[in-house]
Amino acid sequence: MSKKILITGASGLVGSHLTDMLQQQGYQVVHVGRTKRAGKISTFVWDVNAGTFDVQALAGVDTIINLAGAGIADKRWSTSRKREILESRTKSVALLNKVLSTTSHQVTTFVSASAIGYYGFGFGDEVFTEDTKPGTDFLANVTKQWEEEMDKIQQLSIRVVKLRIGIVLSDKGGALTEMAKPVRMFAGSPLGSGKQNLSWIHIEDLGAMFLKAATDETLRGAYSAVSGNWVSNKEITKAIGKVLNRPVWPVHVPAFVLKLMLGEMANIVLQGSKVTADKIKQTGFEFKYTTLEAALKSLRL
Numbered sequence: 001m002s003k004k005i006l007i008t009g010a011s012g013l014v015g016s017h018l019t020d021m022l023q024q025q026g027y028q029v030v031h032v033g034r035t036k037r038a039g040k041i042s043t044f045v046w047d048v049n050a051g052t053f054d055v056q057a058l059a060g061v062d063t064i065i066n067l068a069g070a071g072i073a074d075k076r077w078s079t080s081r082k083r084e085i086l087e088s089r090t091k092s093v094a095l096l097n098k099v100l101s102t103t104s105h106q107v108t109t110f111v112s113a114s115a116i117g118y119y120g121f122g123f124g125d126e127v128f129t130e131d132t133k134p135g136t137d138f139l140a141n142v143t144k145q146w147e148e149e150m151d152k153i154q155q156l157s158i159r160v161v162k163l164r165i166g167i168v169l170s171d172k173g174g175a176l177t178e179m180a181k182p183v184r185m186f187a188g189s190p191l192g193s194g195k196q197n198l199s200w201i202h203i204e205d206l207g208a209m210f211l212k213a214a215t216d217e218t219l220r221g222a223y224s225a226v227s228g229n230w231v232s233n234k235e236i237t238k239a240i241g242k243v244l245n246r247p248v249w250p251v252h253v254p255a256f257v258l259k260l261m262l263g264e265m266a267n268i269v270l271q272g273s274k275v276t277a278d279k280i281k282q283t284g285f286e287f288k289y290t291t292l293e294a295a296l297k298s299l300r301l
């Protein structure tokens with residue numbers, strides 16, 4: 001019998017792709033989200049702050065894929081927004097844990113989004129692996145606390161896989177869409193020094209990795225979900241210019257301007273990290289897109 005997979009935060013960039021991919025491959029999918037949406041997929045409602053969850057969502061489900069979390073780059077990081085970024089992640093996993101501890105169910109596998117932000121920002125030749133200690137900046141602290149909640153679910157004898165996702169390349173939204181906007185308007189320039197590294201993954205490879213995590217029982221714990229072929233901000237800006245047939249100007253957008261515009265959030269564009277994909281490759285996972293050129297060519301920018 002095919003698996004029945006429950007996805008939280010499924011209305012977002014990754015969840016929409018994953019839902020289509022899983023359905024095309026014959027999996028049954030149900031969604032849990034903040035609002036009930038009309039459509040082909042059954043949607044059940046939860047309220048993470050109020051701690052409520054419609055337990056009917058669990059009927060026949062053997063795998064949960066958790067993607068829920070307030071968008072990191074959607075709004076300026078005020079104190080209350082930072083709390084929302086953290087608690088929308090920690091409280092949602094804690095709520096799933098509570099529901100799984102107190103309700104009868106058949107769930108054997110819990111796969112969750114995490115982020116390479118766990119490692120913090122890297123400098124020079126430093127390459128992050130799954131054994132790297134967590135960083136100390138805001139996003140690293142969020143991700144560490146998010147993963148600590150995921151780890152607690154293992155105590156229910158449920159297999160837990162944490163995918164530390166890099167920058168997802170998609171033509172349906174996310175970082176690439178934002179990076180392409182100024183380039184398309186003939187205003188493309190590297191940001192800050194332009195040397196900060198971007199550890200990216202194509203959305204199709206990420207979807208395939210979630211499926212592997214859901215179905216391959218040998219996977220447990222944390223895996224970096226990146227292509228392993230990081231590029232600098234300058235390189236990706238130039239590559240987008242090439243695909244869009246637009247110039248990229250040699251004048252960099254100064255870091256102080258971005259800091260004035262974005263506040264502390266500017267760190268996510270001014271800093272980066274080199275993250276290896278060796279651990280997921282060792283499980284036999286094969287990437288479809290390993291070069292930035294091939295990844296960008298496959299997308300409609």
Ligand SMILES: NC(=O)c1ccc[n+]([C@@H]2O[C@H](COP(=O)([O-])OP(=O)(O)OC[C@H]3O[C@@H](n4cnc5c(N)ncnc54)[C@H](OP(=O)(O)O)[C@@H]3O)[C@@H](O)[C@H]2O)c1
Nearest residue numbers: 009011012013014033034067068069070088113115165168
């Ligand atoms: N895209 C990337 O480049 C990237 C990189 C690293 C990590 N990740 C992580 O991967 C996950 C999925 O990414 P994504 O790009 O698909 O994110 P997304 O497009 O922002 O979608 C996340 C979903 O989470 C739910 N959500 C939003 N605010 C919430 C809140 N306050 N409380 C509970 N749920 C909330 C929403 O679903 P409903 O409206 O259906 O409830 C939303 O569609 C996220 O947790 C993200 O942090 C993404």
